[in-house]
Amino acid sequence: MELLPNFSLLRPRSITEAVAARAGSGETRFLAGGTDLMPAMRRGLMQADTLIDLSDVAELRGITVDNKGVRIGAGTSIEQLATHPLLARDYPAIAQAALAIAGPTHRAVGTLGGNLCLDTRCRYYNQSEPWRTAINFCMKLSGDTCRVAPKSDRCYAAYSGDLAPTLMVHAAVADIAGPLGRRQVPLAEIFADDGIAYLTLAPGELLVAVSVPVASGWRSGYEKIRTRGAIDFPLVGVAVALRCADDGLHDLRIATTGSDSRPLLIAGLDELCALPLDDALMRVDKLLRKQIGPMETTLAPATYRRRVVPILVRRLVHRLMAG
Ligand SMILES: Cc1cc2nc3c(=O)[nH]c(=O)nc-3n(C[C@H](O)[C@H](O)[C@H](O)COP(=O)(O)OP(=O)(O)OC[C@H]3O[C@@H](n4cnc5c(N)ncnc54)[C@H](O)[C@@H]3O)c2cc1C
Ligand code: SF4
Known part of the structure; x- marks a missing residue:
């Protein structure tokens, strides 16, 4: 089973506080509804030490x-x-x-x-970690080759x-x-x-x-x-x-x-x-x-x-x- 990694959660109450929190140390990300970010973190597609929950920022x-x-x-x-x-x-x-x-x-x-x-999507990327390990990953994350266009130096997700x-x-x-x-x-x-x-x-x-x-x-x-x-x-x-x-x-x-x-x-x-x-x-x-x-x-x-x-x-x- 894929587990959500540990992270700290900050709850700013204004845009200024949210922007300042994002500039903090470690890898930070904004969290809104979490419907894309949470599954992506569980699958190892995105990492963050600290999530900045935007739901208390009334101005947004x-x-x-x-x-x-x-x-x-x-x-x-x-x-x-x-x-x-x-x-x-x-x-x-x-x-x-x-x-x-x-x-x-x-x-x-x-x-x-x-x-x-929203993150871009691809059938070789939106997969579990074991699935991606089996194909030795791809250029978008952890690999060096694009599985869609192997000679390409860019990702087409x-x-x-x-x-x-x-x-x-x-x-x-x-x-x-x-x-x-x-x-x-x-x-x-x-x-x-x-x-x-x-x-x-x-x-x-x-x-x-x-x-x-x-x-x-x-x-x-x-x-x-x-x-x-x-x-x-x-x-x-x-x-x-x-x-x-x-x-x-x-x-x-x-x-x-x-x-x-x-x-x-x-x-x-x-x-x-x-x-x-x-x-x-x-x-x-x-x-x-x-x-x-x-x-x-x-x-x-x-x-x-x-x-x-x-x-x-x-x-x-x-x-x-x-x-
Ligand atoms: C089963 C399933 C089906 C889905 N179907 C669709 C679909 O049909 N169409 C579709 O468009 N989407 C779909 N989604 C994706 C997702 O649910 C939606 O796109 C949703 O609107 C994402 O919003 P969120 O607030 O949950 O984003 P989050 O998951 O909180 O954030 C997504 C990304 O945006 C960043 N972010 C959030 N708010 C801000 C901000 N204010 N400024 C800067 N960065 C920010 C976050 O850091 C993160 O990287 C689907 C998801 C699932 C799980
Ligand atoms: S690098 Fe290629 S295989 Fe990987 S996500 Fe991008 S388009 Fe897909």
Whole structure:
């Protein structure tokens, strides 16, 4: 049986205290709902001498709405995102993705921050220690070779959080606190295309909140393909946000998860909106083929994941345009 290793637990009550605790000695990690971190520590995938439990930091929790848009604290539960009436009405992709995360008990304790900062996944990595020992490990942890692409000098483990693409198509901005102060960046910029160093957050930085601007005129939706319909990570997930013109598309944004080591905002969509819808969608297929790069990191073949993304995009675009 895999046992949880010993660790110390700190309970800061403010963002300042949390950031200061992270700068303490030994290996420290933030703990939110623990639904990813705890199983990872039990499997030996992550280590920590000290966990900094964020659940007493009131400033991290809650959804606030004003005339600029919505601000969601990083400690807000996935369940709250799934059930918030304004999100369901104005930012439906976010609510749909939240409802599709894991099972009800995970959603009750899992948080926005934990979901965005989720470790990348691979079928050779998300395994027990004896399983990984039997294959002599891999480059992401304790080994020197990638089992997916043995000649590669990088890891292709896939980013598999459901919320990130939905926030990205709504032009979300991340609010980050760290030892050097506060900074705000487009959410897409906190992710790196690397299965090992998958976040650009500096050591000790804490994700505080995510803000999305007012979504007037935008329609959005999210769809994912997964092995077990009731509870599973996305093999791939697609978020679409669009605004309609009289006879077609006025604006289109697409982002994917599960396809690459980071959630991917598809580039080059602006000039397609002037085209008739069928032509625009054919060009979207080409852009997707060029930009997404699933590897054999899941039991479902990469070719399947590559082919299903354009189908999900078309399905969503037609659904959203129908109103
Ligand atoms: C059976 C099962 C099914 C799952 N299915 C899905 C799924 O379908 N889709 C999906 O997206 N996820 C899934 N998950 C993963 C996980 O449950 C969710 O992603 C959840 O939202 C993680 O949030 P958490 O608060 O529990 O994170 P934690 O486990 O507490 O933390 C995850 C990581 O984020 C870091 N972190 C947490 N908060 C912050 C912060 N504010 N700033 C900086 N770093 C932070 C932690 O240090 C840790 O490295 C599943 C997990 C399980 C066990
Ligand atoms: S992509 Fe390669 S290095 Fe990364 S986790 Fe999988 S096998 Fe390991």
